[in-house]
Amino acid sequence: MRRSHLRKRPRGPGRPFGKGPDHPIYQLAEKMANLNALESMYRQRLSVLANATNLLDIEAVIRTVQEEIDSHRFSNFFEPGLRDPITGCVHCRLSAPNYSLFIQHLRNDVLSDAIRKAIGSQPLS
Numbered sequence: 001m002r003r004s005h006l007r008k009r010p011r012g013p014g015r016p017f018g019k020g021p022d023h024p025i026y027q028l029a030e031k032m033a034n035l036n037a038l039e040s041m042y043r044q045r046l047s048v049l050a051n052a053t054n055l056l057d058i059e060a061v062i063r064t065v066q067e068e069i070d071s072h073r074f075s076n077f078f079e080p081g082l083r084d085p086i087t088g089c090v091h092c093r094l095s096a097p098n099y100s101l102f103i104q105h106l107r108n109d110v111l112s113d114a115i116r117k118a119i120g121s122q123p124l125s
């Protein structure tokens, strides 16, 4: 009874609210459709990301990085033509007069390259 009271204009087929494309319900429907499209796009991206992570053997990456770091040793080495030993990274033949600078060398030069190398050398299965 109340419905017939509210109904003032006849509505066309497929437009139950009869107000044309500006009616909030159609704007809402359009926003929902956009959100659904966005959601499915992100679901697709997430599944690609999950697959990429599964391909990465984290333990192998850690072992490779550890081996790389182990090869850098803080000690003295001699350079041809120099009488006094140089303190630093023997592997790189890089001067690092104290342990703190040697750690900086590991952090700045060795670690990032080792991670890149370890990830880059991963076989894609």
Ligand SMILES: [Zn+2]
Pocket (backbone or CB within 6 Å): 072, 073, 089, 090, 091, 092, 093, 094, 105, 110
């Ligand atoms: Zn080094």
